[in-house]
Amino acid sequence: MTATQTERLLTTHKAIAEGIAQEMERDSRVFVMGEDVGVYGGIFGGTADLFTQFGAERVMDTPISETAFIGAATGAALEGLRPVVELMFVDFFGVCMDQIYNHMAKNIYMSGGTLKIPVVLTTAYGGGYSDAAQHSQVLYGLFAHIPGLKIVVPSNAYDAKGLMISAIRDDNPVMYFMHKGVMGLGWMTPLPEAITHVPEESYTIPFGKAAIKRSGEQVTIVTLGIMVHRAMAAAKQLEQEGISAEVIDLRTLVPLDDATIIESVKKTHRLLIVDEDYLSFGMSGEICARVVENALDYLDAPIKRLAVPDVPIPYSRPLEQFVLPNAEKIAAAARSLVQL
Amino acid sequence: MTATQTERLLTTHKAIAEGIAQEMERDSRVFVMGEDVGVYGGIFGGTADLFTQFGAERVMDTPISETAFIGAATGAALEGLRPVVELMFVDFFGVCMDQIYNHMAKNIYMSGGTLKIPVVLTTAYGGGYSDAAQHSQVLYGLFAHIPGLKIVVPSNAYDAKGLMISAIRDDNPVMYFMHKGVMGLGWMTPLPEAITHVPEESYTIPFGKAAIKRSGEQVTIVTLGIMVHRAMAAAKQLEQEGISAEVIDLRTLVPLDDATIIESVKKTHRLLIVDEDYLSFGMSGEICARVVENALDYLDAPIKRLAVPDVPIPYSRPLEQFVLPNAEKIAAAARSLVQL
């Protein structure tokens, strides 16, 4: 983390909006569009105050026509503009997936590298607040499966700003996942750990560099987004029990920083993957495979995965809490690994 | 395979159409809809001759409105009908994914199990014939990631008919993947191995039961769809070199027959996963994870994965052949595993 004089703290959503604003000031080609990104400032605050600062021409509310306006982002990017376009909840991708994965993600490749598509597609993800099966999903693994999209998943305000600025400056499509619980919204369950010092000046964070949030010796916990904070809480608990856990925040899924994971596993010999997404055919399996391919002999125990057990996200609080990973479950899983 | 008097051989697409026809005769609630499923008989022949047999009321051509007609399949199923609905190429899912994954797949769960949704969603997948990035994809792993869909991927005519009849009789949504190269179409590269004996009478094949296509001792090759035939060719080659490979045809991805895979790995101690889909965040990682979770100590070598190396499917023949798994690459990968 860059050291600066000021110790200004910011919530993640404000850090994101600030990152966008600074790029909009710097580069007139950057503009924002999406549902309720204007006066409302984005349902999850990712575009807070941008409308006031930049006006309706550069911060555009759209109809509920995701195919049209996300496709239009690709079209505008092909003309040299740099749109930041919002899909309000990632759960809604099904109405516009073709524009995302067959076009935004593939046109560069299909053109033999002759096109640039500098689009940032922001989207809110995640559950834990009883928003049920169509408003609580994670799905970054699904997008990571499709070649052509960079996948960014910040866990805190500092990373959020730096990753946003990197995303806007990238000439490739970047999908930027915002966990609702990480955003620091007044109406969500508070998560003070996600509020961090955020320098006022512009800075970038490179893609594909995981952050070791906590160094440890006996077990590696790999995760990202809000689960980083759950893992950190678990690690603290484990420490009191005399178990030393290393926590890795991937920060981006594509590119994936295998090297940091593998190095850590070579040290700790035990791996727990924590994922708020559905368990099967997603992120957790992939990380498992990368480690097995590269560090099988270093494993002293089977790799464990903690994720949503292949059910849609249920509405009722006890049901939802049952399926979501949390600090206790992470601690229990790590504990059982170390005891193996 | 059920033994019968007759040794009638059938192509896969005819076996599929026959399975549908037999169910349509048996159950008046079964009907077919999709683009060009009528007079044309389905672009890949999955509904060949059904229009002639059952007429326009039960074999319905649709407009190019996948969201509307796939959503309508859900609506009709909720009223007790049993639609077989076709998404011409799986690559087109992006225009109608919301109806598939947020509704067809989730409504049963969200209703607390009070609804039935007996829809079979057929779709053609796969490449190898230069149909490029938007008409060659596989994507079954993406659908398997989403809870609520059963995923069927037959590799040959016999399985295709039995799995289709099981699919139509299932009260849950079933996505039925048809590899274009397996269908036995006159205009595709011939694949005689997929043409099999198909009994004329009706029969079912249970979901979640893999087929051991060939028993072996030194390495397990797990795959499905057309890659089964590539793996069999590789195994034959390996046999000549004195390497004994076991080939497993998963037949369904959801439910996944972990038990058969794990048992095989416990015997051979080496695993190669072959997948025509994109490598990362998909099927190959998941199978890897299941084995590591359950049979880590049995592995004498790292698990290997052979899949499309995270690029869109390129058009040009040498490029496409470079990224697709084939018998030689499978043999090479298996060979290198055994030598470890």
Place this chain on the structure above:
Amino acid sequence: MANLDNKTLVNLYRKMALIRNFEEVMVNVYWEGKTPVFDIAAGTVPGEMHLAAGQEAAAVGVCTHLRDEDTVTGPHRAHHIALAKGVDIKKMTAEIFGKETGLGHGKGGHMHLFDSEKKFGCSGIIGAGLPVACGAALAAKKLGKDWVAVSFFGDGTANQGSFHESLNLAALWKLPVIFVCEDNAYAISVPKAKSTAIDNNADRAASYGIPGIEVRENDVLAIYEAAGEAIARARRGEGPSLLEVKVDRYLGHFQGDPELYRDKNEVGRLRENDPIKKLGESLEQQGILSSSEREAINNAVAQEVAEAIEFARQSPYPKPEDALKHVFV
């Protein structure tokens, strides 16, 4: 309106009053456990809450024509439609509370109410109900029944692709569907004029060669009449219709909406034209419903709502591990 008997008129009033009471009570229930600090995850009823106070006339005006065999699909804002269709208020409330006794045993929640007996379902995804209604109508046709399907959705939804595809499919296949657009002038914060290139969505019916009817007042009798024709037409096998009806959204898009995008006095002005008050007063003036009878109805529906809330409150939560059930039947 001459052909509306008193019983029907009173019934329209009663249903609207029931819904209004339900939605108003739900405001209070929703805020239980969310003060002094609002936390969407906390309280008696967590999650998002989209209420329909001011939109009762649409649901009641249309659904009063329907039978149990007719299918209705609703959007994210659907309590009023469910109640108008006859969904059991206790089971619905219990679902909203996330209880085992709810329609979906607590799995669905307020945007996902499914009642297979009353043939009602809804979805939190914009435009998702229209194709499903087409399928129900297709089934009715295939089964040789005179059942119809009705799909409700908001003005903002008329710009989603599924609107177009569904109307074309229904028109092409002459399906007995009635598409009902509830124009409450907003899609969250975005006013209709900022999302829709023309004024009246009913005009879009011409793109499919079907009748398009615009009801520009929040009036249950006008809606009832327009819907009656469209539904009768569908039952006769003459195909779909598109209805756009003007309604008002008295509350925020969801509870907790700061509503900075609209004039503070707007809702007050809208409420002056309240369709329930209007019908109640008119029935009194016509001598169809005395003021004490009206009072009695208001009390009875309040009682019904209170009992449903109590039922939901007292009901147990599902067992946590039941989360693993019902992915498949």
Place this chain on the structure above:
Amino acid sequence: MANLDNKTLVNLYRKMALIRNFEEVMVNVYWEGKTPVFDIAAGTVPGEMHLAAGQEAAAVGVCTHLRDEDTVTGPHRAHHIALAKGVDIKKMTAEIFGKETGLGHGKGGHMHLFDSEKKFGCSGIIGAGLPVACGAALAAKKLGKDWVAVSFFGDGTANQGSFHESLNLAALWKLPVIFVCEDNAYAISVPKAKSTAIDNNADRAASYGIPGIEVRENDVLAIYEAAGEAIARARRGEGPSLLEVKVDRYLGHFQGDPELYRDKNEVGRLRENDPIKKLGESLEQQGILSSSEREAINNAVAQEVAEAIEFARQSPYPKPEDALKHVFV
């Protein structure tokens, strides 16, 4: 038509003749290596092949008005549009052959032709080009240019959700887009009447409050005229238009299509009204183009096509391992 000078007229003829020759030559090239047994994966040009013989008038009538700075998006059937927009015929042919010298170094293929200089792109997914064209038009507007964007698509595509969303967005934001529906009467095997609830898609423009122009004859001059107005309007900042133009599909949906769904004699009848022949004859009658000049044009375009084919044939394939390049720039 009075204001069309001879040069333009001859140019229209020349471009149509070039496209026709290209598509006819492509039939032969496509079948090279696919006889006696057809195998879609085999031959000089493998994969699907959607040709546009009979549809030249639409592409040429519209694109003749365009400049390099204007953007065009096309569908799966797009050779004619690319050529009309000025895409280099050699690079395009090389791409269709999967060669290193192709527009996309062989990665795209015949449905995925991208030319960033000529601002042309196409897609194999139905309806996908419309939103992208809206984006190009939005960019033009933001950049303060009088550039327009044109999106071509087929009659079957007018029932896809993206059609509706894109037209509404373009109308709402007054974007300089011209939506051109090429009505060739079929979507693969499905005739327009079996997919579209109304006769003329131009009538759907009313749903967005924009001009809808129907050109019911496969005639380049009529199309040129209609497109000219729509494009001029867009350049003036007055917003989008929807044009539906009647064209004919002489060949199968793709090469290898058994075409069992249409009368064997249908194409013969259609060809009697061939727009190229018609224009050629008319120019001769008017003394604008002598028969020998016409012959010379025909020879010249045949030569141009032959050279492009030869260029593509002689070009090397990309290196197999280059498949790993260009996922990102």
